Every structure is written in structure tokens, then in C-alpha cells.
Amino acid sequence: MSSSSSSPILRTQELTRRFGEFTAVDRLTLSVEPGEIFGLIGPNGAGKTTTIKMLTTLLPPTSGEATIAGYDLRRDPAEVRRSIGYVPQLISADAQVSGYENLWVFARLYSIPRAEREVRIRDALEFMGLSGVADELVKNYSGGMIRRLEIAQALMHRPRVLFLDEPTVGLDPLARDAVWEQIERLRGHYGTSLMLTTHYMEEADRLCERIAVMHRGKVVALGTPAALKASLGAPNATLQDVFTKYAGEEVEMAGGGYREAGRTRRVAVRLE
Amino acid sequence: MSQFVSSSPPIAPAPRGIGRTISEGLGQGVAIFGLEARKLAHDPSELLFRAVQPALWLIIFGGVFSSIHVIPTAPYTYLQFLTPGILAQSVLFISIFYGIASIRERELGIITKFLVSPTPRVILVGARGLSASMRGLSQALIVILLALGLGVALNFDPLALAGVVVAIILGAALFSTLSMIIASIVKTQERFLGIGQLLTMPLFFASSAIYPLSVMPAWLRPIALANPLTYLVDALRTLMLPGETGLYPLWVDFAVLLGVTVLLTVVESRLYPRMAQ
Numbered sequence: 377m378s379s380s381s382s383s384p385i386l387r388t389q390e391l392t393r394r395f396g397e398f399t400a401v402d403r404l405t406l407s408v409e410p411g412e413i414f415g416l417i418g419p420n421g422a423g424k425t426t427t428i429k430m431l432t433t434l435l436p437p438t439s440g441e442a443t444i445a446g447y448d449l450r451r452d453p454a455e456v457r458r459s460i461g462y463v464p465q466l467i468s469a470d471a472q473v474s475g476y477e478n479l480w481v482f483a484r485l486y487s488i489p490r491a492e493r494e495v496r497i498r499d500a501l502e503f504m505g506l507s508g509v510a511d512e513l514v515k516n517y518s519g520g521m522i523r524r525l526e527i528a529q530a531l532m533h534r535p536r537v538l539f540l541d542e543p544t545v546g547l548d549p550l551a552r553d554a555v556w557e558q559i560e561r562l563r564g565h566y567g568t569s570l571m572l573t574t575h576y577m578e579e580a581d582r583l584c585e586r587i588a589v590m591h592r593g594k595v596v597a598l599g600t601p602a603a604l605k606a607s608l609g610a611p612n613a614t615l616q617d618v619f620t621k622y623a624g625e626e627v628e629m630a631g632g633g634y635r636e637a638g639r640t641r642r643v644a645v646r647l648e
Numbered sequence: 649m650s651q652f653v654s655s656s657p658p659i660a661p662a663p664r665g666i667g668r669t670i671s672e673g674l675g676q677g678v679a680i681f682g683l684e685a686r687k688l689a690h691d692p693s694e695l696l697f698r699a700v701q702p703a704l705w706l707i708i709f710g711g712v713f714s715s716i717h718v719i720p721t722a723p724y725t726y727l728q729f730l731t732p733g734i735l736a737q738s739v740l741f742i743s744i745f746y747g748i749a750s751i752r753e754r755e756l757g758i759i760t761k762f763l764v765s766p767t768p769r770v771i772l773v774g775a776r777g778l779s780a781s782m783r784g785l786s787q788a789l790i791v792i793l794l795a796l797g798l799g800v801a802l803n804f805d806p807l808a809l810a811g812v813v814v815a816i817i818l819g820a821a822l823f824s825t826l827s828m829i830i831a832s833i834v835k836t837q838e839r840f841l842g843i844g845q846l847l848t849m850p851l852f853f854a855s856s857a858i859y860p861l862s863v864m865p866a867w868l869r870p871i872a873l874a875n876p877l878t879y880l881v882d883a884l885r886t887l888m889l890p891g892e893t894g895l896y897p898l899w900v901d902f903a904v905l906l907g908v909t910v911l912l913t914v915v916e917s918r919l920y921p922r923m924a925q
């Protein structure tokens with residue numbers, strides 16, 4: 377395998393996941409370049425989270441291949457795990473302990489050497505603007521602070537690829553802005569590649585260099601936001617229009633049902 | 649170390665010696681253990697509240713049955729006989745609902761974060777089981793202090809006490825891992841609590857915790873002998889009652905507790921990752 381700087385940091389080949397008869401992700405083939413922010417958009421149930429779960433080793437693919445940072449997803453899951461960070465769609469910080477303690481646990485799980493541990497934890501808190509509340513219990517954090525803590529947690533081991541599943545769902549506009557800013561700085565600062573999913577077209581437009589539109593497990597459009605918009609042929613087309621064109625029909629039917637609604641909304645509930 | 653620096657792309661897996669693997673594994677175990685310790689330090693109320701039931705058993709049940717002398721426990725008083733049984737019960741009661749934490753962590757996204765980290769599954773599970781022993785030991789301390797307050801004569805030889813600590817660690821790990829297995833299978837709080845309730849009393853009554861095997865009906869005896877709680881009770885009785893030799897030699901009790909714990913840990917290491925799918 378070539379190690380030239382232009383080779384993709386993440387590559388999938390016909391990656392597929394079925395649940396029984398149902399195909400949640402259907403022969404997904406895409407690649408992410410080093411340092412790129414790559415977006416996955418699509419209606420509820422399109423297969424975005426399932427894709428990320430496969431790429432983060434949580435869910436075995438039914439068929440197909442993927443390599444991340446040069447490691448094969450199936451053959452080398454341990455090395456893949458060392459190379460990635462993950463901020464799940466659902467809340468993942470532990471409310472019963474402090475922000476500092478949340479980071480401490482993950483610094484140890486990632487075997488960050490003792491000499492560096494404190495520095496990494498302090499840096500991550502500082503970077504995410506949480507130094508002042510490090511010793512507060514997370515149950516007293518706001519939704520935006522929790523999200524930033526989760527990103528800090530996923531960053532301490534300097535992953536090559538960071539997966540963010542709906543990083544700003546349920547956040548107020550200010551908190552969302554803060555998270556966007558951190559995401560952009562993070563890429564500039566650490567050169568991390570990002571794969572993120574979102575339902576906010578404005579967010580995808582602002583952050584992502586390339587976007588894949590997923591619908592019923594398939595990628596139905598892929599390109600830069602500008603190219604996707606231009607492909608509609610209409611002047612002033614927005615990403616919203618792109619979404620509607622490629623994935624808009626039957627949104628009501630494909631809406632994923634109670635299970636998805638519960639999962640997504642639970643993230644919003646935690647903000648109360 | 650350079651593998652944490654994102655500018656040096658790992659192309660081939662770096663060779664990982666066995667020493668490195670072990671030291672990383674220990675550090676990861678310490679992380680899980682430390683997290684549990686910090687949670688307990690922030691909110692120790694559950695420890696007190698779970699101790700109420702065993703305390704009532706010791707004081708009320710123990711008090712009544714000592715005075716009516718229906719259970720043959722000579723040469724020991726009934727309270728002497730009962731104390732190790734209630735100690736085991738308190739470990740069972742606090743451990744058997746431990747899996748509720750996994751269910752809560754599954755309903756949020758916490759479990760996925762653990763599973764995405766490079767921590768081997770067996771360490772995630774094993775360290776959680778062992779860290780449940782902090783809860784078991786806290787219960788033991790309360791029961792022993794209570795028994796002393798009631799004037800129960802116990803063996804306080806340091807070696808025996810060390811044995812008691814080890815037995816409780818094993819018992820707590822065993823039943824909390826069993827609890828995590830149940831959580832991994834049923835996956836929802838409602839079903840988990842139902843099964844927990846359903847399991848606790850049979851485990852407790854089909855053991856030698858409150859009466860000797862010799863007074864059990866014949867059909868119950870084999871069930872009691874298949875019940876790990878019986879071996880925890882037996883070890884505790886042998887260690888805590890002066891001159892007691894037990895149903896089995898101590899090493900048998902410890903081997904059973906350790907063997908079952910290892911088996912359950914291996915099983916749960918397979919089931920736990922499914923919680924994130």
C-alpha cells in the first residue's frame with residue numbers, strides 16, 4: 377500500500393450492512409482524504425449511523441471492505457481503534473463524574489503515557505473551553521458543554537480520523553456556533569480528518585469539503601457543496617434543494633419510526 | 649511516544665510486545681476501576697441504602713430465630729451461623745443489580761465510547777466485575793460492624809480476615825458479572841429489574857445462607873450445591889466461625905468462585921459488544 381500523502385485516510389469498498397432482510401447500508405464506496413471534513417447527510421434511517429458504527433468497529437459489516445489509516449477494518453480492528461476517535465449520536469460523557477475525570481478515564485484507556493497524561497487532559501479542556509468547569513460534575517453541564525467535553529475526550533489520543541455523529545443536534549444556536557468553531561480549529565490544529573453526519577444543511581455547507589447524500593443505504597450524490605448545488609442547474613440552489621432532490625421523496629415514510637425518533641430526541645432531552 | 653502524533657501515519661502495525669500489552673491492559677483496568685471508585689465517592693448513598701435489607705435480616709430474622717431454636721446450628725449460636733450467610737446475602741443483593749449501569753450506559757452512548765477505545769473486551773468486563781467488589785466490601789463492613797454490635801463471636805485472625813476479603817471480591821465479581829450478562833441479554837431496564845427480582849430470592853433461599861444444607865428438603869439440596877452463593881457462604885463460614893471446617897475445604901470454595909467468575913467474564917466479553925449494535 378502506498379503511503380504518499382495524497383492517498384485516502386479512509387476508504388470503503390462496497391461496504392454493506394443488513395439487518396435480517398433489510399439493507400441499512402448498501403454497497404457504500406467512498407474515500408476521505410487526509411485533513412478533509414467529509415459530511416454524510418440524508419433523511420432519518422438513511423444509514424448514516426450504521427455506516428459510522430461499522431467504520432468505528434462497533435458493528436461488523438455484512439460484506440465489503442474498509443481501511444482506515446492504512447489498517448483493514450476486519451483484520452486489524454485494534455489498530456483501527458487506536459487511529460480513530462468517535463463522538464456518538466447519543467450522549468457519551470458520564471454524568472456521574474466530573475469533566476476532568478471523564479478525560480482521565482479515556483487518557484488511560486488509550487494508554488497515553490503518564491508523563492503526558494496531565495498535559496493532554498489540560499490541553500483538551502483548554503482547547504474546548506472547559507478549563508473553568510473541569511471539576512464540576514457533568515450532570516451540571518449544559519448541552520453545549522457536554523458536546524465539547526465529548527469532542528475533547530475523542531481527541532486526547534490524537535486520532536487520525538474523528539467520527540462525529542450529529543455533533544450539534546439539540547444545541548442552541550450559540551452552542552452550535554461554538555462547536556463549529558472548535559471543529560474547524562481542530563482540523564487546522566491537528567490535521568485530523570473528520571467524518572460527520574448532520575441534519576442541518578447550513579452546518580454541512582459551512583463545514584464540509586465534500587458531502588455524500590445517503591438515501592436508503594445508498595450514496596445518491598457525492599461532491600463538494602458547490603458542485604452539488606451546481607448540479608441542480610438552478611441559480612441560487614441551496615444544499616436544502618440538493619437534499620430534497622436526492623432524498624426528498626417519501627421522507628415521511630422513510631422517517632425511521634419510533635425507535636429513531638426516541639434516539640434522536642433523547643439527545644435533545646439531556647439539555648434540560 | 650510517536651504513535652500518538654497524527655503526523656506519523658502508521659502503515660504496518662507496530663510490534664507490540666507481550667510486556668507492553670500487559671502493562672497497557674493493567675492501565676486500562678485501573679481506568680475502569682478508578683471510574684467506579686470516583687462514582688462511588690461522588691454519590692455513596694446507594695451503599696448505605698442497599699445495606700438496610702441485610703441489616704434487617706440480621707437483626708429481625710436473626711433475633712427471632714435465635715430465640716426459638718428451631719434451626720440446628722450447634723456448636724454455634726444461630727446468629728453466629730447466620731452472620732456469614734447475611735454477609736454473602738449483602739454481597740449478592742448489591743451485585744445482582746449492577747448490570748443496570750450497563751443498561752443506562754447503553755441507552756446513552758457511553759458503552760460505544762468504551763468499545764471504540766482500544767481496550768480489550770475482556771478487560772472492560774473483568775475490570776468492571778472486579779470494581780464491583782468495592783461495593784461488596786462496603787456492605788461486608790457494615791454487616792460485620794452490625795454483628796459485632798450484636799455481640800456475635802467471630803474469628804478475627806488476620807489471615808482469616810484476608811480470606812474474607814478475597815472471598816467477597818470473588819463473590820461480588822461473580823454476581824455482578826452475572827448481572828451484566830442478564831443486562832446484555834434483556835437490554836431494557838424493565839425486563840432487567842423483573843429478572844433481577846425473580847433471581848435474587850431463589851438464589852438466596854436455595855443456598856446455605858440462612859439454614860444448613862442438612863435441614864433442606866432433598867430436592868433442594870442439589871440446587872443449593874449448584875448455587876455459587878452456597879460456596880461463598882461456605883468459605884465465609886469456614887473463615888469467620890472459630891473451629892468451623894465447612895462443607896468443603898476452602899480451596900474448593902475458592903476454586904468454584906474463581907472458576908465461575910472467569911467463565912462468566914468470558915461469556916460477557918462476547919455479549920457486551922452487542923450492547924452497542
Ligand SMILES: Nc1ncnc2c1ncn2[C@@H]1O[C@H](COP(=O)(O)OP(=O)(O)OP(=O)(O)O)[C@@H](O)[C@H]1O
Nearest residue numbers: 395400419420421422423424425426427632636925
Ligand atoms: N440494530 C439494528 N437492528 C435493526 N435495524 C436497525 C438497527 N440499527 C439500525 N437499523 C435500521 O437501519 C436503518 C438505518 O439506521 P441509521 O441509524 O443508520 O440511520 P441514520 O441515517 O443514522 O438516521 P438518523 O438520521 O435518524 O440518525 C434504519 O431503518 C434503522 O431502523
Ligand SMILES: [Mg+2]
Nearest residue numbers: 424425426465
Ligand atoms: Mg443516526
